[in-house]
Amino acid sequence: MSRPVLTISSKNYSSWSLRGWLLCQLAGIEVEEQPIALDDAANRAELLLLAPSVLVPRLTEGDVSVWDTLAIAEYLAERNPEAGMLPKDKAARAHCRSISGEIHSGFYNLRSALPMNLKARHTNFKVFAGAQPDIDRVQTIWQECLTRWGGPFLYGARPTIADAMYAPVATRFITYNVPLNPAAKAYCATILDWAPMQDWITAAKAEPEELAELEVEF
Template identity: 70%
Template sequence: MAVAELTLSSKNYSSWSLRGWLLCRLAGLTITERPIALDDPENRAELLLLSPSVLVPRLTHEGASVWDTLAIAEYLHELYPQAGLYPADRIARAHCRSVSGEIHSGFSNLRSALPMNLKVRHDKFPVFPGARPDIERIEALWTDCLDRYGGPWLFGQKPTVADAMFAPVAERFLTYAVPLSPVSAAYCRTVNGWGPMREWIDDARREPDEVEELEYEF
């Protein structure tokens, strides 16, 4: 496969960068990582949850420039349908697109209450009550998928776009020791033990602590 370039933000804090990177790994696309400086104003605003960034993740490949994680997912699926980014079955594929779209566009209370930080673990953390409906909805989505398709991934035996989209959520739940059902807790462990996820986490832990505002929040 052709080498592509993926523009990324902080591996420790940027959930969107993680999603884009995991999608490329699922597709089997060889990428060169192009990090954006943490002092870039737009990048900093995205990390501080003040606004979304159109800079990351951005996939540049054979003349195409694709940003937004779901756009990247669709682009990769078009190029490499054999990679299995989406389920082969039409009904399951539609379901996968639906749950991926829901995490893409929703759960703002969860995002603000539990920012991604892969370097820390809390034994106890006071979860903002406004985030609890988000947590309950995510657990309902996970339980439905795992029951319907048999696990250990949301759509069966292999990870799909949906797992890449929910991976940062699973890591948030682990970071903040969010009480979960046994089914949801097992899924979080599956995501955390995933080879690409471990590689990303190792890189995140080696990343310098340069975002002072975020460190202050924790």
């Protein structure tokens, strides 16, 4: 039987591709990665922050095609319930779905001000003032989760859908050296030490520089 196919974009720049890939890792399924050409107009528009794309990530398995990140998360959680992608506790599951939905639909200023770039490190980056409320809200979410469920991941010892959804935010905070509270710093370290993240970052750093105009945005 052929493996499911995950359509993705640049590993260095595409936060949504990273989320989709991490969700597959959480589900414990091996996927065949199908990168979209970087000269695809819709793909470039997404990476240049000009428009959203419905092209990535997309999970295809037989006659099933799922292209919204949260839909991929729910599909995989139903497909492989033993993987524990959602917390066992009902209240924690509801909370996990809520904060995952929040990052899925919000935080536009944070996305615009701090684009994902895993290869870059900025020590004196001036964060756009409009992004600070988003940064503060993320830290509040993380603090509440880590305090209530004990860490090191948002809902305890094992990563869940929410960790996959917030992982790209952790990389942004590190890339741009964003001042964080101790709990948020510790959580960022947890995410970067997570084995699937290490694999993705290694692949991202090996990716050729084919989108030079993106550097203008950074």
